[in-house]
Amino acid sequence: MNLKDCHNFYDFRKLAKKKLPAPIFHYIDGAADDEITYRRNTSAFNEVDLVPNVLKGVEHVDLSTTIFGKKLNLPFYCAPTALQRLFHYDGERAVGKAAKKYNTMFGVSALSTVSVEEISSIIDTPKMFQFYFHKDRGLNDAVLERVKAAKFDVMALTVDTITGGNRERDLRTGFTSPPKLTLSSLFSFAVKPMWGINYLTKGKFELPHLQDYVGEGTSTAVSIGNYFSTMLDQSMNWSDAEKLCSKWGGHFALKGIMSVEDAKRAVDIGCTGIMVSNHGGRQLDGSRAPFDQLAEIVDAVGDKIDVICEGGIQRGTHILKALSMGAKACSGGRLYLYALAAAGQDGVERALNQYRSEIERGMKLMGCTKISDLNRNNLRFRKK
Amino acid sequence: MKLSDCHNFEDFRKLAKKKLPSPIFHYIDGGSDDEITLNRNTSSFNNYDLIPSVLNDVSNVDMSTTVLGEKIDFPLFPAATAMHRLYHHKGERASARATEKMGTIFGTSTMGTVSIEEIAKVNKGPKLFQLYIHKDRGLTDNLIERCKKAGFSSMCLTVDTVVAGNRERDRRTGFTTPPKLTLGSLLSFILHPGWTINNLTHEKFKLANIIHITQKGTSIDKSVIDYINEQFDPAMNWKDAEYCVKKWNGPFALKGVMSVEDAKKAVDIGCTAIMISNHGGRQLDGSRAPFDQLAEIVDAVGDKIEVILDGGIRRGTHVLKALCLGAKACSFGKGYLFALAAGGQKGVEKILENMKTEINRDMKLMGCKNISELNSSKIVFRKS
Numbered sequence: 001m002n003l004k005d006c007h008n009f010y011d012f013r014k015l016a017k018k019k020l021p022a023p024i025f026h027y028i029d030g031a032a033d034d035e036i037t038y039r040r041n042t043s044a045f046n047e048v049d050l051v052p053n054v055l056k057g058v059e060h061v062d063l064s065t066t067i068f069g070k071k072l073n074l075p076f077y078c079a080p081t082a083l084q085r086l087f088h089y090d091g092e093r094a095v096g097k098a099a100k101k102y103n104t105m106f107g108v109s110a111l112s113t114v115s116v117e118e119i120s121s122i123i124d125t126p127k128m129f130q131f132y133f134h135k136d137r138g139l140n141d142a143v144l145e146r147v148k149a150a151k152f153d154v155m156a157l158t159v160d161t162i163t164g165g166n167r168e169r170d171l172r173t174g175f176t177s178p179p180k181l182t183l184s185s186l187f188s189f190a191v192k193p194m195w196g197i198n199y200l201t202k203g204k205f206e207l208p209h210l211q212d213y214v215g216e217g218t219s220t221a222v223s224i225g226n227y228f229s230t231m232l233d234q235s236m237n238w239s240d241a242e243k244l245c246s247k248w249g250g251h252f253a254l255k256g257i258m259s260v261e262d263a264k265r266a267v268d269i270g271c272t273g274i275m276v277s278n279h280g281g282r283q284l285d286g287s288r289a290p291f292d293q294l295a296e297i298v299d300a301v302g303d304k305i306d307v308i309c310e311g312g313i314q315r316g317t318h319i320l321k322a323l324s325m326g327a328k329a330c331s332g333g334r335l336y337l338y339a340l341a342a343a344g345q346d347g348v349e350r351a352l353n354q355y356r357s358e359i360e361r362g363m364k365l366m367g368c369t370k371i372s373d374l375n376r377n378n379l380r381f382r383k384k
Numbered sequence: 385m386k387l388s389d390c391h392n393f394e395d396f397r398k399l400a401k402k403k404l405p406s407p408i409f410h411y412i413d414g415g416s417d418d419e420i421t422l423n424r425n426t427s428s429f430n431n432y433d434l435i436p437s438v439l440n441d442v443s444n445v446d447m448s449t450t451v452l453g454e455k456i457d458f459p460l461f462p463a464a465t466a467m468h469r470l471y472h473h474k475g476e477r478a479s480a481r482a483t484e485k486m487g488t489i490f491g492t493s494t495m496g497t498v499s500i501e502e503i504a505k506v507n508k509g510p511k512l513f514q515l516y517i518h519k520d521r522g523l524t525d526n527l528i529e530r531c532k533k534a535g536f537s538s539m540c541l542t543v544d545t546v547v548a549g550n551r552e553r554d555r556r557t558g559f560t561t562p563p564k565l566t567l568g569s570l571l572s573f574i575l576h577p578g579w580t581i582n583n584l585t586h587e588k589f590k591l592a593n594i595i596h597i598t599q600k601g602t603s604i605d606k607s608v609i610d611y612i613n614e615q616f617d618p619a620m621n622w623k624d625a626e627y628c629v630k631k632w633n634g635p636f637a638l639k640g641v642m643s644v645e646d647a648k649k650a651v652d653i654g655c656t657a658i659m660i661s662n663h664g665g666r667q668l669d670g671s672r673a674p675f676d677q678l679a680e681i682v683d684a685v686g687d688k689i690e691v692i693l694d695g696g697i698r699r700g701t702h703v704l705k706a707l708c709l710g711a712k713a714c715s716f717g718k719g720y721l722f723a724l725a726a727g728g729q730k731g732v733e734k735i736l737e738n739m740k741t742e743i744n745r746d747m748k749l750m751g752c753k754n755i756s757e758l759n760s761s762k763i764v765f766r767k768s
């Protein structure tokens with residue numbers, strides 16, 4: 001199996017599984033507890049059906065949408081995810097260049113393995129930085145200043161990781177960052193020699209946004225759960241978010257909003273967007289799926305703020321459903337991460353193009369020529 | 385396994401699978417994307433239950449109905465489908481003869497492999513021609529005129545195929561028309577020698593209705609997806625449909641209408657009927673099942689236009705349920721195609737006979753003497 005055999009989400013996943021040492025694959029692929037929320041994030045889309053309109057003359061379809069004041073050529077973007085150089089030696093460079101090629105937003109994690117300065121030197125297309133609120137306020141200020149200086153367009157504060165989720169697969173595989181060889185993981189690293197060779201020869205693994213502040217992030221192996229629990233500030237509250245928002249002074253989003261009440265408060269503190277998200281099912285298992293919760297939130301704040309539906313997206317039609325429901329755009333992690341692991345920049349480009357063509361085909365079959373043609377009239381919930 | 389062992393849809397499907405090279409079997413059997421809509425088309429019937437009434441003297445049951453200007457013996461007919469010659473060496477001749485014998489409408493596709501004129505020779509009963517609008521508009525006029533001359537009784541325009549659906553099984557099997565031997569498929573053709581020998585020793589595969597206009601479908605190896613995307617006109621709109629209605633000037637249906645809004649427009653442009661259909665789950669995955677959408681459409685236009693339910697029919701009771709919710713008749717595709725592959729003309733006769741017998745038995749069990757007694761008082765939605 002290689003890249004040209006990848007025609008959909010599951011194919012990329014399969015190829016990623018072949019290429020990655022098991023602990024790393026399961027870090028991407030896994031989620032919290034029994035992974036019920038994780039599965040629901042996708043299956044939620046199957047309870048609502050699209051109702052097409054016909055004979056609309058659909059030879060030209062415009063997929064662009066505007067969020068955070070930026071026009072994107074696609075109605076979805078790459079959500080910020082950590083540690084991308086573990087998945088492919090080009091890491092964020094590969095994802096950023098692919099996002100640039102399709103002119104969509106590139107989300108960069110606080111736990112990025114390539115610096116914001118380097119990223120902004122290689123891509124001039126829209127960029128979002130995802131902020132983790134650390135106990136060390138000096139670190140917070142320093143990160144904010146660097147991101148500002150690097151001219152990022154959007155700042156997103158993640159609010160759903162106040163403590164680490166219970167990722168049981170990582171407990172079993174012994175996943176740490178950087179990877180530590182344990183007896184049980186050794187075998188897995190040994191049978192994926194290409195990953196190991198690339199990892200060791202293509203530049204040192206580091207967390208450039210944290211390295212001046214923490215030994216842990218760089219050379220000492222630390223589990224991600226550990227990082228969340230020891231370095232992030234669990235006292236973070238609305239006033240901290242508000243201060244950060246005004247300090248940033250540009251487009252600002254809260255990532256991981258699930259209740260109407262919080263969505264309204266996000267408007268109040270001056271956010272210009274929210275990601276309706278449960279962190280891809282990786283935090284609180286049993287919590288509601290973004291798509292299930294979307295309508296309620298759009299009804300409450302959709303006219304005041306950009307609402308982004310994030311998580312569980314595996315098909316172009318999932319995006320069409322979220323947009324019909326009133327999301328301004330969608331974002332996802334695994335939808336490009338498996339492709340990154342499978343084949344670096346080429347893989348991510350192929351994946352983005354795959355979803356692009358699924359959306360375009362779906363729009364034509366729906367009789368829609370622009371994103372704003374999609375609305376709740378084209379959705380029906382199955383009777384229960 | 386033989387034809388005499390085929391008692392229901394699943395049996396015919398099984399025998400077809402044995403007889404056909406796998407790329408061809410999967411071309412019939414497959415749907416788009418994750419096949420969620422394909423599966424829902426049939427499972428949607430299971431959310432509704434029939435309520436019989438008893439002691440009604442059902443010694444004589446009249447199953448006949450009038451649809452598209454023709455009285456037919458029972459309320460089900462074969463939908464127009466492409467390229468019968470691939471499934472059986474006698475192609476549309478076999479299915480057309482069988483349908484005439486069983487006293488219902490025969491649907492034939494623009495993508496047929498036996499010409500309009502020849503079908504008219506072998507089938508003197510009611511005949512429906514299914515039109516695709518090609519970019520070459522001269523072809524539309526040509527087809528309409530030929531059907532008129534040949535004495536077809538009705539025409540339908542398929543409106544759900546402005547682009548090809550994402551049929552991933554075809555990508556994997558390398559399905560092309562005519563079938564091309566690839567290394568991957570070779571084995572499958574060798575393992576189905578009966579089909580292969582018949583295919584090679586009988587008349588050459590051709591798209592008989594459009595062969596004089598385009599050579600594309602004849603000897604060039606093309607995937608159906610490429611053909612649709614290159615030849616069909618995505619600019620097709622309501623004016624074009626109205627033009628066809630006028631030009632045909634007889635019973636006319638739009639095939640693939642799913643929204644109330646479009647159903648009303650179909651009334652406005654003078655259609656006799658609409659076929660509520662998602663192309664058997666082969667186009668937009670995640671779109672609504674015809675049966676789920678039926679009541680809404682019947683409520684809006686059921687008194688002004690004939691509503692035909694197309695897709696997911698596997699059983700006589702499915703037909704009964706659709707009629708209870710207000711459909712005038714039903715059509716089906718995969719059912720009779722598997723039968724065609726399984727046993728040619730005899731196969732198609734057998735499945736139509738089976739369905740007729742099931743409908744007859746079920747009407748008796750429902751206590752209904754004729755079609756008009758099937759109404760909404762005889763069906764309830766089961767809450768899950």
Ligand SMILES: Cc1cc2nc3c(=O)[nH]c(=O)nc-3n(C[C@H](O)[C@H](O)[C@H](O)COP(=O)(O)O)c2cc1C
Nearest residue numbers: 028079080081082109158279280311312332333334
């Ligand atoms: C491997 C991985 C790493 C992630 N890292 C981060 C992160 O560093 N910061 C963050 O806010 N979200 C992170 N997320 C969550 C994503 O931003 C996003 O919410 C999630 O992937 C959406 O679900 P999906 O994968 O089903 O699309 C991560 C997700 C994955 C799968």
Ligand SMILES: Cc1cc2nc3c(=O)[nH]c(=O)nc-3n(C[C@H](O)[C@H](O)[C@H](O)COP(=O)(O)O)c2cc1C
Nearest residue numbers: 412463464465466493542663664695696716717718
């Ligand atoms: C193999 C195959 C070929 C088809 N070809 C056509 C076609 O050429 N034109 C068309 O309008 N519909 C075509 N259809 C769709 C059928 O007319 C019909 O809508 C569908 O098969 C109904 O769903 P069912 O198979 O569940 O009964 C095709 C369906 C199948 C299975």
